[in-house]
Structure formats: C-alpha cells, structure tokens
Amino acid sequence: MYEFIRGPMAWVSFLIFISGSAYQIIGFFRNTSKQEEFAFSKPSYVQHTRGQPVNKKLLSFKDIKYSIKYSMIGFDPFFSVITIIFHICILILPFLLYEHNAIFEILWGFPLSPFTLPENVSDILTFTIIACIFYFILRRIFIRRVRSITTFYDYYILFIVAAPFITGFLLLHNIFSYKTIAIFHILSVELLFISLPFSKLSHMFFFILNRFYIRNEFSFGKGDRIW
C-alpha cells in the first residue's frame, strides 16, 4: 500500500497535474486571440504599446496611489495582506523544506532548491498557513457577504489545501504513527495535484493568464489578448 501510493500513484497524480495544466493553458491560448491596438486608453501606469511602457516618466506617485487605491489592497487591506502572506508561504514552503530536499537528494541525486529553511522557520511558515486557513474558514462563517456565496465546495477546497500542511507538520514532529501519517501526507498531496488543474485552485495559473495577457484596465502585463 505504502509502496503503491509512494510510487505509481505519485507519478500518476503528477502526470495528471502536468497534463491537466497544459490542457488548460493551451486551451486558454487557443481560445483567445492577439489584438494589436488598444480600443480604450488605460491609465498611464499601465499604458503599453507592443509590450513597452509608453512613457515611463508618467509613472508618478499619483498613478501608484491610484493603482493601489483601486486594487484589492485599497478595498480590503487586512485580508489582502493575509492572502498575500498565505500564498507566498504555500508556494515556498514545499520547495525550501529541509526534509523534502533531503528526500529528493536521496531519490534523484539532487535537491529541489540550493538552500533550505531552518526547522523553526519552516514551523513558523506551517503555522502561518494553518492560521490563515483557519481565518478563511472563520471569514466564510461570520462575514455576511462571504457567507452569501459560500458553498460546501469552498470548505472542501480549504480542506485539500490544509491537509498536506497539517499532516506534514505531524510528520516532522513525529506525532502519531509515522507510517500512517506519511501515507496520509502523500495521499493529501496527490489529491491536491489531481484536483489542481480542474478545480477552483486552477486560479493558480489562470490568475497569471488573466491578469497579464487579457486586455484589461488593471492588466499587469501586455494585456494584448481578447477572448
């Protein structure tokens, strides 16, 4: 059982993740097309012509103030900071964790990243992630506007994101039976990999595609494609 979920099943979930993501990303480019000219004028801080900022000097303090005021940081600063911290933590922790790097060095002969985090720092990051998820759950329950659009699926998504970090923490600190927790940890990561390209979590890459490629007033990049 342990060998199966560690071996073939890990590969299958990884392949589903890679091919599912490729399917979504290729689909995005096939269904959108490039547009040369902008049909409307954008604020100077996002003005681009063929990918080049028109006038860099125009990026004044006022523009920056405007862009922050009308972004999520302006609308909800507290939640924005929490969500930014949360996303940074979940993206870096798995790659910089000492134990992951050690395992990959044994398996493949090279580590995932050139440097790793000290144990207490990775513990702090894990706690931050779990605390953020706890805050997301409380928000879903107690804030009226969030509750109005919350479904069971939203809690399920929070669960599949939280599971690898909770089991990972138990594993590192040898709480409960090591082998059982290891099975749950690997299974939870595989579940995360399999569901990533096809669930709400696909905002991981659609966030980049939408905000950098699609023509939009608040585009971060060229924003030269339309559906």
Add this chain to the structure above:
Amino acid sequence: MVKTIQTGNNKLPDTEKILSILNKNKKRMKMYLRICAHCSLCAESCFLYNTKNKDPVYMPSHKVINSIGRLYKKKRKIDRNLLEEVKEIAWKRCVLCTRCYCPLGVDIPSMISLARTICRSQNILPEFHEQS
C-alpha cells in the same frame, strides 16, 4: 409596445437558442465561474454594493453566480421564472459600469452582459415603467 413585450414573455423559453448562446461562450464563462475563489474582494469595487447598505446581493460575484452561474447549471431546465430572476439581477443590480475589480481577473461585466443577451433573446426585458 409594453403589451407586445408581455405577450412575447408568456411563451416558453426557446431552450435551443439559449443553449447555443451558452455553448458559444462556454469555455470563457466556465473558466470564470470555476476560478472565482468566492473571496468577496470584488464587493467594495461595486458602487451599487456600497450604496445599497452593503447588501450581499449587490456584490459582483453574488450577481454572476446567481445569474450566469445558474444558467450554466440548469441548461435544459431553464424556465421562465429563472429567466425573470436573472433579468432582475442583470438589469436592476448591475448597470454594466465595468468598475468592478477582481484580483483573479474574473470579467464580471462580460458575464452580466451575457446574462442580458440571453434574456433579450427570449424577449425578457425590464419594463421601465414599472414601479420598484
């Protein structure tokens, strides 16, 4: 004029026509509906939400989930009542000012506008003389 529209409204919805509009826009709309994290960050970017006592039904994501989201869910089962509800959302709760801001890039105005297109294709339109 108003009479003609009302007569048109009594007919059953033309499901095939609705489905063809839904299918034409399926990839994009499904992607938006799927990636919406239900985070509610878009709420305060909508002036209607702010001016209507922060009533959640005016939150952009609430509007798209309950209009275009429900149309994609029901597909063949779309009935007149649903289209009437969608009409209320698409015209009375949104003015298509395109000021809503979603950090994930969900294009809310395009979704509301498609909801309007579908209602319009069934001759379901707001009657501007009515008292609200």
